[in-house]
Amino acid sequence: MQIKKKLPKENIMLVGFPSNGLVGTFSISYLIHHLEMTQVGEIEHPDLPPTLFVEDGEILPPIRIYKKNNLFVIISDLPFNPFVAYDFANSILDFSKKNQVKKIIIISGMETVNRDPKTPKVFGLVTHKSLEKLLYDYGISKFLAGSIFGTDAALITSFRKSKIPALVLYAECHPFFPDPEASIIAITTLARVLNVKVDTSDIQKKIERLRIQHRNLMEETLRSLHQQQEKKTGRVPQIYK
Amino acid sequence: MEKEQFEIKILSPTISSLLNDDIDQRILSPLSCLREFETNWLLEFDLPLVNKKDIKITIDKNFISVEAKLKETYLEEKLGVKSKFEYFKKTITLPRKIDSKKIFAKFTKGRLTITIPKVNVGHKIKIE
Numbered sequence: 122m123q124i125k126k127k128l129p130k131e132n133i134m135l136v137g138f139p140s141n142g143l144v145g146t147f148s149i150s151y152l153i154h155h156l157e158m159t160q161v162g163e164i165e166h167p168d169l170p171p172t173l174f175v176e177d178g179e180i181l182p183p184i185r186i187y188k189k190n191n192l193f194v195i196i197s198d199l200p201f202n203p204f205v206a207y208d209f210a211n212s213i214l215d216f217s218k219k220n221q222v223k224k225i226i227i228i229s230g231m232e233t234v235n236r237d238p239k240t241p242k243v244f245g246l247v248t249h250k251s252l253e254k255l256l257y258d259y260g261i262s263k264f265l266a267g268s269i270f271g272t273d274a275a276l277i278t279s280f281r282k283s284k285i286p287a288l289v290l291y292a293e294c295h296p297f298f299p300d301p302e303a304s305i306i307a308i309t310t311l312a313r314v315l316n317v318k319v320d321t322s323d324i325q326k327k328i329e330r331l332r333i334q335h336r337n338l339m340e341e342t343l344r345s346l347h348q349q350q351e352k353k354t355g356r357v358p359q360i361y362k
Numbered sequence: 363m364e365k366e367q368f369e370i371k372i373l374s375p376t377i378s379s380l381l382n383d384d385i386d387q388r389i390l391s392p393l394s395c396l397r398e399f400e401t402n403w404l405l406e407f408d409l410p411l412v413n414k415k416d417i418k419i420t421i422d423k424n425f426i427s428v429e430a431k432l433k434e435t436y437l438e439e440k441l442g443v444k445s446k447f448e449y450f451k452k453t454i455t456l457p458r459k460i461d462s463k464k465i466f467a468k469f470t471k472g473r474l475t476i477t478i479p480k481v482n483v484g485h486k487i488k489i490e
Contacts, residue, residue, distance in 0.1 A: 297395040298408040298473070329410035329472060333436055336381055336393050336408075 130191060131223035133315070136213060138197040138272055139342040142294030143335055144230030147304035148311065149196045151324055153187050158194060162186035164212050168205050174198070184209070186216070192315070193220060198338075200345035206275040214279045224252070225280060225287045226314065228307050229273050230294035241293040241303055243310040248277060249286035256288075259313050264291060271346050288314070297343060299335045301328045388448045390436065392428070396454065403457050403478040409450055410472040411436060417469060419476065421462055427453040428474065459483055 137149025164184040174181040187194040195216070201209055217225060231244070245261040247253055256263055269277065273289060280287035290310055294303035305321045312319040324331075381391040393408040409417065409430050416431040429451045436447040456462070461479045468475045
């Protein structure tokens with residue numbers, strides 16, 4: 122990654138977790154790698170399945186905090202059930218307050234009606250008016266109407282009641298299949314907002330393999346999303362096999 | 363120093379696969395979803411690393427099967443065990459009251475979309 126200009130001085134938090142199309146997970150993982158960020162912490166929760174990832178003998182927890190300069194990143198490799206989603210959101214809010222974070226950006230995916238697969242778009246939703254200008258400045262279409270459920274909703278709810286504004290970038294994606302292509306659109310938009318240049322050729326080359334590699338996580342994520350949707354709306358979820 | 367090649371390091375929430383991959387037969391189980399609309403059902407399969415000419419769809423009574431040969435071998439390593447896969451295969455139970463003769467399929471960007479029209483059964487009710 123090449124830095125075009127110096128990053129703004131204010132602390133910014135980026136958040137990604139498994140959701141529609143795994144857009145947040147792909148995008149944030151890619152940025153962590155390209156920015157060569159350092160892991161500075163982790164988030165634990167007693168209701169999360171006791172899971173650890175071992176890589177080259179190093180133990181990695183599923184929810185990790187990374188930092189580089191003024192940029193913090195929180196990434197989760199685990200999808201959340203409805204009970205954990207609010208705790209996760211509140212943990213991020215507490216961490217943001219303690220670390221003087223001035224803005225949080227959440228990357229996620231959404232299904233849209235009449236989506237043009239050739240030109241997927243990114244929609245922005247802001248919790249505070251102070252971030253609305255940012256949408257206009259970077260040409261991000263405003264998320265005007267629709268329903269949000271799951272971890273996204275928990276985060277939005279927590280931050281809209283706080284003094285820290287949140288921007289959610291929703292990339293149009295396939296909701297039930299891993300969608301690294303949508304992640305590329307999200308990464309490009311995020312790079313513009315952060316004023317950095319990102320070369321996405323690495324992820325471009327691996328799109329098809331990533332889709333196979335993360336089938337299992339997609340399945341697990343859908344189960345969690347359906348749990349959250351059922352709890353939130355009481356409606357029968359869409360049929361998924 | 364050359365930058366390490368990008369690899370998304372995402373922890374799998376479950377060690378055992380939720381999908382019915384067949385390691386011995388080198389068959390992967392593709393993700394699929396079935397959605398209901400007013401006049402049809404939409405059945406989708408995610409088939410990355412596949413060319414359209416290598417897909418076979420068959421319907422037998424209440425089942426629809428999709429088989430596809432991968433354009434290159436897919437290697438997967440779990441807990442130090444390497445497995446090779448060369449095919450996708452999955453069979454789905456078809457919904458009821460469909461017009462199986464009018465089923466059609468499209469393949470775009472590694473996604474197979476099968477449209478299954480519904481048949482209109484029943485009778486009109488007069489509004490008094």
